[in-house]
Amino acid sequence: MKKIVIIGSTGSIGTQALNIAEKHKDKFEVLALVANSNKELLLEQKRKFHVKHCGLFSINKSNLNSNQNAENTTSDKNISSSNNEKSLVYGEECYELAKLAEADVIVVASSGIDTLPYLINAIKAKKTIAIANKECLVAAGEIVMPMVKKYGATLIPVDSEHSAIWQSSHSGEKKDIKKLLLTASGGPFLNYKKEDLKHVTLAQTLKHPNWTMGRKITVDSATMFNKGLEIIEAKWLFDMSVDNIEVVVHRESIIHSMVEFADSTVIAQMSYPSMEIPIQLALTYPSRIESNVPSLDFAKLSTLHFEAIDSEKFPAINLSKEVCKLGDFYPTIMNSANEMLVDRFINEKIGYLDIYSKVEKILAMEVEKLDMTIENIIYISNKTKRIAETI
Ligand code: NDP
Ligand code: MG
Numbered sequence: 001m002k003k004i005v006i007i008g009s010t011g012s013i014g015t016q017a018l019n020i021a022e023k024h025k026d027k028f029e030v031l032a033l034v035a036n037s038n039k040e041l042l043l044e045q046k047r048k049f050h051v052k053h054c055g056l057f058s059i060n061k062s063n064l065n066s067n068q069n070a071e072n073t074t075s076d077k078n079i080s081s082s083n084n085e086k087s088l089v090y091g092e093e094c095y096e097l098a099k100l101a102e103a104d105v106i107v108v109a110s111s112g113i114d115t116l117p118y119l120i121n122a123i124k125a126k127k128t129i130a131i132a133n134k135e136c137l138v139a140a141g142e143i144v145m146p147m148v149k150k151y152g153a154t155l156i157p158v159d160s161e162h163s164a165i166w167q168s169s170h171s172g173e174k175k176d177i178k179k180l181l182l183t184a185s186g187g188p189f190l191n192y193k194k195e196d197l198k199h200v201t202l203a204q205t206l207k208h209p210n211w212t213m214g215r216k217i218t219v220d221s222a223t224m225f226n227k228g229l230e231i232i233e234a235k236w237l238f239d240m241s242v243d244n245i246e247v248v249v250h251r252e253s254i255i256h257s258m259v260e261f262a263d264s265t266v267i268a269q270m271s272y273p274s275m276e277i278p279i280q281l282a283l284t285y286p287s288r289i290e291s292n293v294p295s296l297d298f299a300k301l302s303t304l305h306f307e308a309i310d311s312e313k314f315p316a317i318n319l320s321k322e323v324c325k326l327g328d329f330y331p332t333i334m335n336s337a338n339e340m341l342v343d344r345f346i347n348e349k350i351g352y353l354d355i356y357s358k359v360e361k362i363l364a365m366e367v368e369k370l371d372m373t374i375e376n377i378i379y380i381s382n383k384t385k386r387i388a389e390t391i
Contacts, residue, residue: 001029004283005053005103007094007118008110009033010041012214013132013158013279017107018045020280024289032097034118036110053087055094057114092117099125105283108133109158111216112339113332113381116140116374123153130282132158134233135339139332140377141236155237156282161230162237163278164256164269169238171259171267180234181258181266183250184309185210185273187222190249194313200352202345210253210273219342223355224309228320229338232331235324242321249307254296270296315356319363329367329380336381337362340388358391 004021008014014035021028032053035042039056046054089097098106098118106122108115109132116136122129123144131137137144148155157163161182169177188207189197205222206215213221220226231245248258253273260266271277274293281288311318323330337359344350350358362384370376 002027002104002283003029003031003102004105004107005032005034005097005100006030006107006109007034007098007115008036008108008133009045010035010038011109011111012212012217013109013275014107016275017109017130017279017283018049020276020283021049023292027289028283031103032100034094034097034110053089053097053100055089055097057091057094059090094118095121098122099127101125103127105130107158107279107282108136111135111214113139113336113378116378119144120147120374123147123151126151126153128154128156130156130158130279132279134159134229135335137236138229138232138335139381140374141232141331142327142372143374143377145236145239156285157237158275158278158282159230159233160273160275160278161257162234163281165234165238165259167269167281168257168259168267171265172261174239176262177238177240177244178260178262178264179244179246180238180240181260182227182230182234182245182247183253183255183257184224184227184247185221185253186249186251187224189222189313190251192313197313197353198351202348205345205352209251211275213275215346216339216342219345219355220338223316223342223352224314225316225320225338225342225355225359227309227314228316229335231317231320232324242324247309247317249309251305252301254301254304272296319356319360323363328372329370329377330363332377332380333363333367333384334359336384337388340385344389358388361391362387 006014006017021030030049030051033045033051034055037058042054042056095117099121106127107130108119113135115133119136157166165180188204206218208218208221217226227247231242234245235242255268255270258266258268272293276291277293280291309317323334341355341358345355
């Protein structure tokens with residue numbers, strides 16, 4: 001029985017992880033859950049899985065009492081408040097749940113760089129970490145990866161491309177890997193002309209052809225900032241130079257990514273697109289168990305398509321590589337600027353193309369000379385978000 005903790009249990013990855021735990025009750029015990037503000041769903045999950053420890057991040061200690069009073073009168077009327085809520089922790093106390101002594105696997109499935117304190121706690125507690133969150137690796141890979149080594153923690157990628165690379169890389173030795181090939185579905189605008197992108201709407205942007213995901217990552221998939229972030233994520237997870245990481249457009253999302261070895265052999269991981277496989281594998285590794293994903297029917301698939309990325313239409317790819325080479329706080333700045341600008345786009349405050357142009361503008365600003373520490377990454381991230389909020 002593996003005891004799992006899910007940070008971000010109410011999100012797209014978190015709920016899918018819980019579906020796996022529900023299907024395989026004999027294999028998993030849900031030890032702790034953390035969400036940001038979706039209390040109703042969190043409490044429902046808590047009851048359903050008999051979870052001992054739960055955390056709700058966005059409620060501070062200071063407004064805890066008034067919140068608890070409000071809770072009992074409003075949305076949770078039908079939830080027996082006393083027992084279910086007693087064991088909730090709030091605010092920064094939630095970080096403690098990422099290092100519970102009894103936990104076997106910590107699923108880091110919360111979004112954004114605010115996830116960093118959970119990740120650091122799990123690393124320091126030497127945990128096996130199923131990592132879905134990419135923003136922390138992008139912004140703080142330079143600090144996170146040496147910590148993983150120092151404390152002897154284990155990171156298992158959940159992001160489908162990185163899970164595919166991780167699985168494929170087991171076919172050979174690290175020193176013999178020539179390059180990583182990240183596949184990209186191309187998102188909803190693959191066949192749009194550059195000038196047509198001026199007028200695309202939020203609804204069009206949120207319609208991903210192959211995947212159902214949270215809103216932020218869905219917008220990132222349309223702009224290809226997602227692939228840009230994934231290049232940097234791959235650099236840190238697999239210790240590769242960005243020059244040896246290539247993006248290949250593959251519309252069908254059947255090949256989830258590939259590794260090319262010294263002898264030019266390419267190993268790919270394939271399945272119908274579903275996050276169930278990478279999430280489940282991160283929980284069961286080294287075992288594999290049945291999933292709801294059907295076997296590939298090669299006769300029906302018949303053709304898979306591949307093409308080069310149009311880097312003029314999707315400048316986020318080259319921008320991300322440049323930013324990664326510049327190092328310093330540039331990846332943090334790109335990530336946080338994008339995060340805030342996507343939020344503004346989702347709230348229909350700015351247009352689709354403003355995301356690129358404003359990220360570029362922010363990256364061109366002078367960067368403070370500071371030591372590379374977690375505190376400074378958070379400081380630069382917050383500062384960047386404030387700039388991105390009004391630029
Ligand atoms: P969602 O927006 O669907 O869910 C985010 C989750 O994180 C919610 O449970 C949210 O709680 C919680 N959360 C946010 N901030 C905090 C915080 N400070 N403390 C605790 N919990 C918090 O995101 P996704 O599931 O789509 O993505 C999660 C991460 O996984 C992202 O980094 C994304 O890039 C990555 N990823 C996602 C994929 C996907 O298929 N969705 C694929 C590959 C990677 P609440 O509901 O209360 O707001
Ligand atoms: Mg991905």
